[in-house]
Amino acid sequence: NAGVTQTPKFRVLKTGQSMTLLCAQDMNHEYMYWYRQDPGMGLRLIHYSVGEGTTAKGEVPDGYNVSRLKKQNFLLGLESAAPSQTSVYFCASSSGPPNEKLFFGSGTQLSVL
Amino acid sequence: GEDVEQSLFLSVREGDSSVINCTYTDSSSTYLYWYKQEPGAGLQLLTYIFSNMDMKQDQRLTVLLNKKDKHLSLRIADTQTGDSAIYFCAESLNSGNTPLVFGKGTRLSVIA
Numbered sequence: 574n575a576g577v578t579q580t581p582k583f584r585v586l587k588t589g590q591s592m593t594l595l596c597a598q599d600m601n602h603e604y605m606y607w608y609r610q611d612p613g614m615g616l617r618l619i620h621y622s623v624g625e626g627t628t629a630k631g632e633v634p635d636g637y638n639v640s641r642l643k644k645q646n647f648l649l650g651l652e653s654a655a656p657s658q659t660s661v662y663f664c665a666s667s668s669g670p671p672n673e674k675l676f677f678g679s680g681t682q683l684s685v686l
Numbered sequence: 687g688e689d690v691e692q693s694l695f696l697s698v699r700e701g702d703s704s705v706i707n708c709t710y711t712d713s714s715s716t717y718l719y720w721y722k723q724e725p726g727a728g729l730q731l732l733t734y735i736f737s738n739m740d741m742k743q744d745q746r747l748t749v750l751l752n753k754k755d756k757h758l759s760l761r762i763a764d765t766q767t768g769d770s771a772i773y774f775c776a777e778s779l780n781s782g783n784t785p786l787v788f789g790k791g792t793r794l795s796v797i798a
Contacts, residue, residue, distance in 0.1 A: 577728075606785060613694075615790030616729075616774070631785065663728050672717050672736075673778050673786055677728030 575599050579664050579678035586654045586685045594649040594681050596664030604667045605647035606631075606675070607639060609660040616663070622647055623669065654685045690789035692775055697795045704762040706792045708775030711756060717778040718751060719786070720760045724771045732760075732773070762794075770796045 577598045586592055596605065606621040608631075618631030620639040628639045636658060638650045647666075651658060661682050665675040691709045698704045710718070716737050721729040735742045735749045735758075742749045748761040762769055775789040 613790070616788045618785055621785055665729075670716075670778065672734070674719075674731050674734065675721075675729070675786065677730065679728045680726075 577664055577666055577676050577678040579662075579681050581681060582679070583682045584684070586651075586683065588655060588685060590654050590685075591650070591652050592654065592683075593651075594662055594664075594683075596647045596649070596666075596678060598645055598647075598664075598666040598676070600666060600668075600676065601644070602666035602668050602676070603644070604669045604673070605641065606665045606667075607637070607647065607649045608663045608665065609633065610663060610680075611660050619649065619662075656685045659683060659685045690775055690777055690787050692773075692789040692792045694790065695793050695795070697797060698765050700765060700767060700796055700798050702765055704760075704765045704769065704794055704796075706760045706762075706773050706775075706794065708758040708760075708789055709756055710758065710775070710777045710787075712777060712779050712787075713753070713756065715777040715779060718749075718758050719774075719776040719778070720747075720749065721774040721776060721788075722771045723774065723791070729774060765794075765796050767796045767798055770794055 607619040608616045622641040625644040664678040667675045719734040720732040722732045723729045746763045750759045772791040774791045776786045
């Protein structure tokens with residue numbers, strides 16, 4: 574019972590490089606989310622999806638793109654990484670409202686030099 | 687707009703009770719949640735309460751909800767060193783597909 578799996582767990586990028594973070598869930602959840610966590614800032618929502626083929630912007634979407642081509646996967650892309658994107662990234666999924674119990678992955682530590 | 691406020695730090699002695707407080711702004715919130723984040727890990731749902739309830743108890747955890755004051759609290763009885771973590775309060779807005787609104791988290795330190 575894997576739940577929510579994020580890959581990779583760690584990554585170091587140089588400024589301007591691109592990368593994709595993969596999130597996979599095996600709970601048949603409709604809703605998926607990408608958050609970033611920074612010291613003193615709590616969790617901030619980047620993008621989310623309410624079903625296969627849909628995406629929506631969260632609180633801090635600039636510099637990121639997402640895709641939800643398959644229900645079980647939610648990809649987060651950084652086209653041109655910046656040092657301000659150094660953070661811990663969390664993916665989460667849920668079955669949706671009204672009781673939105675979120676299941677989180679274990680996170681990806683990204684450093685942009 | 688929606689906002690969830692928590693104090694950032696709490697320190698307690700092992701064996702004492704911990705009380706973590708949270709205030710929220712949307713009176714139409716349907717569910718309110720407490721998540722726990724241990725070091726190096728993702729958040730895990732600890733407990734939740736439906737907005738028509740005043741209290742929910744689950745073993746050492748007691749959640750109190752005061753809808754009039756928009757105040758939520760989490761009490762941990764007999765706090766143990768394993769309870770050291772960051773605790774996040776979150777509210778589910780009664781507006782369809784709007785994602786949960788999280789507080790910034792309270793870091794609980796348990797002193798042996």
